Amino acid sequence: MAVRAVYPGSFDPLTNGHLDLIERSLRIFDDVIVAVVTNPAKTSLFSDVERVEMIREATRDLGKIEVVIFDGLLVDLVARVGAKAIIRGLRAVSDFEYEFQMALMNRKLREEIEAVFLMPSEAYSYISSRLIKEVAGYGGSVTGLVPVGVEKRLIEKFQRR
Ligand code: PNS
Numbered sequence: 001m002a003v004r005a006v007y008p009g010s011f012d013p014l015t016n017g018h019l020d021l022i023e024r025s026l027r028i029f030d031d032v033i034v035a036v037v038t039n040p041a042k043t044s045l046f047s048d049v050e051r052v053e054m055i056r057e058a059t060r061d062l063g064k065i066e067v068v069i070f071d072g073l074l075v076d077l078v079a080r081v082g083a084k085a086i087i088r089g090l091r092a093v094s095d096f097e098y099e100f101q102m103a104l105m106n107r108k109l110r111e112e113i114e115a116v117f118l119m120p121s122e123a124y125s126y127i128s129s130r131l132i133k134e135v136a137g138y139g140g141s142v143t144g145l146v147p148v149g150v151e152k153r154l155i156e157k158f159q160r161r
Contacts, residue, residue: 002030005116006078007087008070011036011051012044013150015132017124019058021089022065024118031064033081038071045133045157058147075110085114091125 005025011018011034025032034055038048046054048069059065070077078086086106088099103115119125127145136142136154143151 003085004031004033004081004083005029005085005087006033006035006074006081006083008035008037008074008077010039010042010044010129011055012046012129013051013132013146013154014055014058015124015127015129015146015150016144017089017091017120017127019147020120020124021087021118022059023062024120025087026062026064028116029085029087031066032087033083034059034065034067035070035074035077036067037074038069046153050153054147054150054153057149073109075106075113078113079110083113085116087116087118089120090117091120091128 005028007022007025009018022032022034036048036051036055044051052067052069055067059067068077074086086103088103090096090099099115099117106113106115124145132142132146132154136151137158139158142154146154
């Protein structure tokens with residue numbers, strides 16, 4: 001039976017660190033659902049649809065990837081799609097506390113779902129979507145840190161502002 005995982009996040013926008021984790025996940029799991037959270041209370045630079053499009057474009061050649069938008073509890077989505085695990089990335093110790101709390105809360109909600117933590121390549125360990133937006137917003141180069149399609153959209157987005 002195929003073993004499926006869900007990789008959730010805001011992906012505002014997708015970075016090469018995220019992409020690296022998606023590729024690593026596919027070495028372990030048969031298929032991976034990338035789940036883009038929609039949160040009307042949180043302002044994002046890119047709309048849900050734009051975030052999904054960017055991930056689809058960047059993962060087109062990987063296969064065994066599905067990209068969905070979700071709201072509500074993550075564990076409910078994981079159960080609904082028949083996945084066994086939630087993938088999250090750990091870049092540095094500073095990520096640990098937030099991830100630890102979420103993993104234990106998710107376990108409390110649905111004990112049968114495991115959290116699996118993967119480390120991105122060290123080349124991407126300092127990248128976050130927040131920093132990417134900040135640098136791109138001030139006109140700095142993010143080449144090599146995000147997929148080409150994401151870089152294009154960042155430039156367009158900030159030029160229009
Ligand atoms: O990329 P992010 O913003 O760190 O991702 C956070 C995310 C989407 C994984 C988290 O906010 C989440 O799971 N949201 C869905 C609502 C939920 O299940 N909340 C309880 C988590 S313990």
